[in-house]
Amino acid sequence: MKAYIRGIGQISPQQTFAGDFLENVVAYNTNMMFCIDPVYKEFINPLQLRRMSRTLRMGVTAAKICLLDSGIEMPDAVITGTGFGCIEDTEKFLLAMLNNNEQQLTPTAFMQSTHNTISGQVAIMLKCKEYNSTYVNRGFSFETALLDSLMLIEEGNAHKVLLGGFDENSVNLHVTTERLGHWKKEKINSLQLLESKTPGTISGEGATFFMLTDKEDENNYALLKGFSTLYKPEDEKEVKLHVSDFLKRNNLSAGDIDLVVYGLNGDVRTDDVYYHLRDNLFNQTAGAYFKHLCGDYYTSSAFALWLSANAIKKQVIPESVRLGKAPSGVLKNILIVNHYRDINYSFMLVSQC
Amino acid sequence: MSERIAITGLGIISAIGDNVQQNLISLRAKRSGIGQIKYLETIHKGNLPIAEVKHNDEELLKLAGITDDTGYTRTALLGMIAAKEAFDNSGAKKGDGIRTALISATTVGGMGSTEKFYLDYINPEKTGDFVKYIDSHDCGDSAEKIADNLGIKDFITSINTACSSSANALMLGARLIKHGIVDRVVAGGVDALTKFTINGFNTLMILDKEYCKPFDKNRTGLTLGEGSGFVVLESLEAAQKAGKQIYCELTGYANTCDAYHQTASSPEGAGAFLSMSNALALSRLKIEDIDYVNVHGTATQINDLSEGNAMIKFFGNKVPKFSSTKGYTGHTLGAAGGIEAVFSALSIQNNIIFPNLNFKDKMDEFDLVPVTDLIENAGVRNVLSNSFGFGGNNTSLLFSKA
Numbered sequence: 001m002k003a004y005i006r007g008i009g010q011i012s013p014q015q016t017f018a019g020d021f022l023e024n025v026v027a028y029n030t031n032m033m034f035c036i037d038p039v040y041k042e043f044i045n046p047l048q049l050r051r052m053s054r055t056l057r058m059g060v061t062a063a064k065i066c067l068l069d070s071g072i073e074m075p076d077a078v079i080t081g082t083g084f085g086c087i088e089d090t091e092k093f094l095l096a097m098l099n100n101n102e103q104q105l106t107p108t109a110f111m112q113s114t115h116n117t118i119s120g121q122v123a124i125m126l127k128c129k130e131y132n133s134t135y136v137n138r139g140f141s142f143e144t145a146l147l148d149s150l151m152l153i154e155e156g157n158a159h160k161v162l163l164g165g166f167d168e169n170s171v172n173l174h175v176t177t178e179r180l181g182h183w184k185k186e187k188i189n190s191l192q193l194l195e196s197k198t199p200g201t202i203s204g205e206g207a208t209f210f211m212l213t214d215k216e217d218e219n220n221y222a223l224l225k226g227f228s229t230l231y232k233p234e235d236e237k238e239v240k241l242h243v244s245d246f247l248k249r250n251n252l253s254a255g256d257i258d259l260v261v262y263g264l265n266g267d268v269r270t271d272d273v274y275y276h277l278r279d280n281l282f283n284q285t286a287g288a289y290f291k292h293l294c295g296d297y298y299t300s301s302a303f304a305l306w307l308s309a310n311a312i313k314k315q316v317i318p319e320s321v322r323l324g325k326a327p328s329g330v331l332k333n334i335l336i337v338n339h340y341r342d343i344n345y346s347f348m349l350v351s352q353c
Numbered sequence: 354m355s356e357r358i359a360i361t362g363l364g365i366i367s368a369i370g371d372n373v374q375q376n377l378i379s380l381r382a383k384r385s386g387i388g389q390i391k392y393l394e395t396i397h398k399g400n401l402p403i404a405e406v407k408h409n410d411e412e413l414l415k416l417a418g419i420t421d422d423t424g425y426t427r428t429a430l431l432g433m434i435a436a437k438e439a440f441d442n443s444g445a446k447k448g449d450g451i452r453t454a455l456i457s458a459t460t461v462g463g464m465g466s467t468e469k470f471y472l473d474y475i476n477p478e479k480t481g482d483f484v485k486y487i488d489s490h491d492c493g494d495s496a497e498k499i500a501d502n503l504g505i506k507d508f509i510t511s512i513n514t515a516c517s518s519s520a521n522a523l524m525l526g527a528r529l530i531k532h533g534i535v536d537r538v539v540a541g542g543v544d545a546l547t548k549f550t551i552n553g554f555n556t557l558m559i560l561d562k563e564y565c566k567p568f569d570k571n572r573t574g575l576t577l578g579e580g581s582g583f584v585v586l587e588s589l590e591a592a593q594k595a596g597k598q599i600y601c602e603l604t605g606y607a608n609t610c611d612a613y614h615q616t617a618s619s620p621e622g623a624g625a626f627l628s629m630s631n632a633l634a635l636s637r638l639k640i641e642d643i644d645y646v647n648v649h650g651t652a653t654q655i656n657d658l659s660e661g662n663a664m665i666k667f668f669g670n671k672v673p674k675f676s677s678t679k680g681y682t683g684h685t686l687g688a689a690g691g692i693e694a695v696f697s698a699l700s701i702q703n704n705i706i707f708p709n710l711n712f713k714d715k716m717d718e719f720d721l722v723p724v725t726d727l728i729e730n731a732g733v734r735n736v737l738s739n740s741f742g743f744g745g746n747n748t749s750l751l752f753s754k755a
Contacts, residue, residue: 001532078610083491085513094471097552102396110553111616111743114460115492115513120744123612129624132610132746133521136462137511138493144510148525151532176474179484231506298491343497 001150001227004220004353005309006160007070007211009062011035012294012303013204017065021310022318025293028190031183032174033204033295038065051108053088055168058207059118060125063164067126070211071219076158077131078119079148080166081141083298085115087168118166131158139340141165142299143229146348150227153214160215165302166207169295174203182296182341184266191320193266193292201265204295208302210309216353222312224305225333226250226349233345236276243281243337246347254281258331259317261304263338264289265296270342277337286327288317301338301346308334308350358527358603359592359755362443362585364435364541365695367682368404368578371416372438377699380707381727385681387564387576395548397555402564403546404578404683406431417502424485426463427579429495432543435581435691436499440539443585444597447504454508454535455500456526457583458518458542460687462492465547495543508535513687515742516649517608518542519582520690520750524606526586536591541583541691550686551577557616559653565684567650567677568657568723570714575651578683582691584698589755600698604638604735605751607631616743617655622663624747625649629667629737632749642735643673643751645706647693648723649739650677651684660739661721674731676724680710690740690748697736697752706731 010016013033014026026036035058040049043061052060059080067073093109111117116134123132131152135144142165152158174183184200193202212224228246233239247253260282262274278287288311294303311317315331336348365372368386369379379386390398392405406413413430414422417437425433436455445451467474467490470483488494496511508529512521519542526538544550554560554577565576584600592599609631611624618625633640649660664672678696685692700706709723736752 083493085492093553094468094549097548098468098472102548102552105552105556107553107556110549110556113553114515114743116515116742116744116746117615119514120610120615120746123610123745124614127612129610129612129627131608132514132744133512133525133608134514134744135510136459136492136513137496137509138491140493140510144525147534151528154532155528172475175477176487178477179474180488229508231500231509 001154002223002225003150003153003212003214005210005222005224006072006213006217006220007066008221008306008309009065009069010208010306011038011058011062012206014293021314021316022320025320029187031187031202032169033202034169035205053086053112055086055088055166056112056117056121059164059166060121062207063122063162063209066209066211072160072211074126074128075160075162077152077161078122078128079133079145079161080119080164081135081145081299082115082166083138083141084167085136086113086117087170087173089113091170091172138298139344140229142302143346146227149212153212160211160213162209163212164209165299167205167297167299169203169205190292194264196266197268199267199269201267201296204297206294206303208306220353221309223351223353225351228347230345232343236273239273239345240277240281243277243347250349252333257282257285257333257335258327259286259288259334261288261290261308261334261336263291265291274337286325287323288321289323290321298340301336304336304338305348308336312350312352356531357589358530358586359589360584360600360603360698361587361592361597362439363600363695363698364439364442364583365692366406366431366434367580367692368406369681373695380681383708383710385564385710387683393546395551397551401560401562402576404576405546406579424489426466426489427545428459428463428465428543429489429498431545431581432457432495432499433502435541436503436539436583439583439585440503445585451537452507452535453505454526454529454538455496455505456510456522456538456540457496457499458512458522458687459492459495459544460513460515460518461544461547461550463489463494464549465545468548514746515744516686516689517740517742517746517748518687518690520740520748521608523584523603523694523750524608524748527603527606530586530588538586539583540586541581542688543581544579544685544687546577546579561652564711565652565679566711567652567679567709568716568721569712570716572652572657574653576683578685580682580685580692581688582695584694599755601701601752602755603750604753605632605636607635608748611745611747613745618659618741620659622659624745625660625663625739625741626666628747628749632751636751638735640668643737644733645700645736646673646675647697647736647738648675648677649741650679652679656741658718661719665719672721674706674724676707676709678707693738694750697738700733700736701752701754704731704733705729706733
């Protein structure tokens with residue numbers, strides 16, 4: 001199963017929506033990251049915009065940027081992944097309901113609270129009556145959306161799929177999940193994420209859309225060549241074995257990989273598996289990381305795919321994401337290794353077209 | 354890619370019973386699960402009927418076999434009960450080495466627990482036992498708990514396309530098998546009743562103050578329900594070789610989008626027509642082979658009009674026997690597609706068609722009358738099951754006698 005990446009649109013805590021490629025990165029000091037907003041009214045008419053929550057604006061705009069970037073007006077399918085869905089509208093309706101004892105409620109927030117709101121809105125905007133789905137399983141949300149896209153293309157039921165991953169941060173969400181030890185107790189500079197060596201990470205968000213297609217084209221960013229997931233591995237050895245098998249299935253060995261993008265999030269409890277892979281399988285291979293730029297969230301692997309596709313196309317690895325030495329030579333194959341809290345592991349192989 | 358998909362296991366818990374057998378008895382006896390609110394704490398108690406599973410959370414913990422409550426939501430428990438029944442029913446054994454996927458669907462996940470404790474969650478001063486539910490809010494929690502309970506590791510995901518969610522779970526499951534990604538799939542969905550959903554649908558003014566009346570001229574809205582329905586999917590060839598019981602075949606499926614409005618269906622049912630057409634095309638059956646349609650039939654003004662128009666456009670003047678089973682179970686949202694997949698399989702296995710409860714007068718807009726009494730020896734070979742949701746998500750599944 002494979003597909004070309006034709007277009008991308010991404011809104012993130014960095015400047016990523018106007019062709020920039022992490023030349024100037026933004027640091028955060030609150031352990032909480034929020035997206036940098038584009039001028040939304042350039043993409044969405046003001047009447048609609050007023051009713052839209054933040055995540056809906058971000059998602060719909062990222063999808064529009066992706067469509068423009070790809071030069072494809074009408075996809076054959078819209079598929080999204082999101083761990084938490086539309087947090088702002090969910091919180092709004094929930095709080096109104098709890099604070100007003102289930103009275104005097106209005107429907108807009110409820111209507112826009114379901115996880116498939118963005119895929120539905122994008123379909124309405126495009127009048128796209130084709131396949132439409134939304135996956136909502138933690139660190140497998142974007143991953144299943146990606147798999148579904150690849151399957152549709154392989155089935156011949158779609159030639160161009162609009163694939164999205166999005167999650168929204170909120171202060172209440174951060175405060176709530178802080179109780180579970182997800183976030184660092186001490187405030188850190190986000191750009192020094194890996195230096196802290198303490199438990200917890202920093203929270204983030206983002207909306208990323210890709211146009212996947214089965215057609216070769218000089219404008220394609222990269223070829224998405226392989227994909228795999230792993231659920232609750234026993235130990236680091238199982239992960240390493242899984243990666244080796246994954247590469248073998250794609251007729252590659254560790255030496256063929258020019259860059260490994262690790263989902264390192266600075267949590268001393270769960271980062272070891274990445275270092276184990278690096279030291280035991282990829283000790284000769286250049287590395288990169290990204291969660292210091294977007295924070296950790298369920299669909300952050302979409303940020304990694306954005307990073308990898310751009311690196312292949314531009315043949316550049318921005319300095320801000322490098323882990324150790326810079327790679328030499330042509331960037332042909334990039335492996336993304338990501339996990340969400342040691343539960344949901346995913347592996348993506350991104351190659352030169 | 355030509356592989357055929359069999360359904361080899363069924364599991365369900367709903368307002369009309371805790372398992373497949375009890376549900377079938379209630380369906381045959383025209384016994385509705387709708388009643389006054391008993392378990393859910395809400396100001397709507399006494400005013401709005403709903404279709405609750407007839408157990409409190411403590412009893413569900415027992416039914417699910419949980420002795421150590423580390424934060425099981427009502428959603429997770431309902432899902433675990435139904436998925437376990439389907440898994441066991443198919444003859445599957447934990448750790449039997451067959452590559453297995455768990456695909457669950459839910460619209461509000463652990464909202465039932467979140468809404469009880471949310472004001473405590475967001476107040477850092479508060480501490481207590483409630484903390485164990487924080488991590489169960491998202492939709493993936495119930496899927497992972499169901500998978501862990503059954504020892505499923507090979508593939509896990511959750512879907513939320515609103516009320517078509519679990520029909521999409523079956524569709525994805527069939528495709529995973531055809532692509533050779535796994536060999537067996539436990540697919541379905543679950544939703545527990547919450548204040549969030551009741552109040553949400555109430556603000557949309559689409560809840561009937563009486564029992565819902567699908568396809569009736571005087572219908573005024575839906576009745577919410579809760580529950581879970583799961584099936585086990587396997588390759589037909591492999592299941593036959595292994596001599597497994599086969600309830601039916603999943604011969605057709607299609608997912609389309611109305612692309613009309615965030616919450617309302619288009620009056621002409623464009624997406625619904627497409628999903629039925631595409632499901633039939635995939636099955637390679639003829640339209641006259643469809644003997645029964647288990648309609649989405651929520652009993653809202655707009656759904657039944659839209660779905661009826663789509664059926665007329667699709668079937669012409671030969672609309673087959675049809676009924677909505679939502680008068681029994683209420684509208685179980687993310688679980689509806691799974692529950693109705695189980696009902697469709699039971700319809701084929703037992704050669705019966707279930708009645709559409711509470712129907713009196715046909716709608717003015719068309720000449721469609723649902724089945725209102727149980728039909729035995731109904732000659733059911735192929736059943737079409739529709740599930741439509743917010744966001745314009747439409748999915749149709751086609752089940753056939755194997």
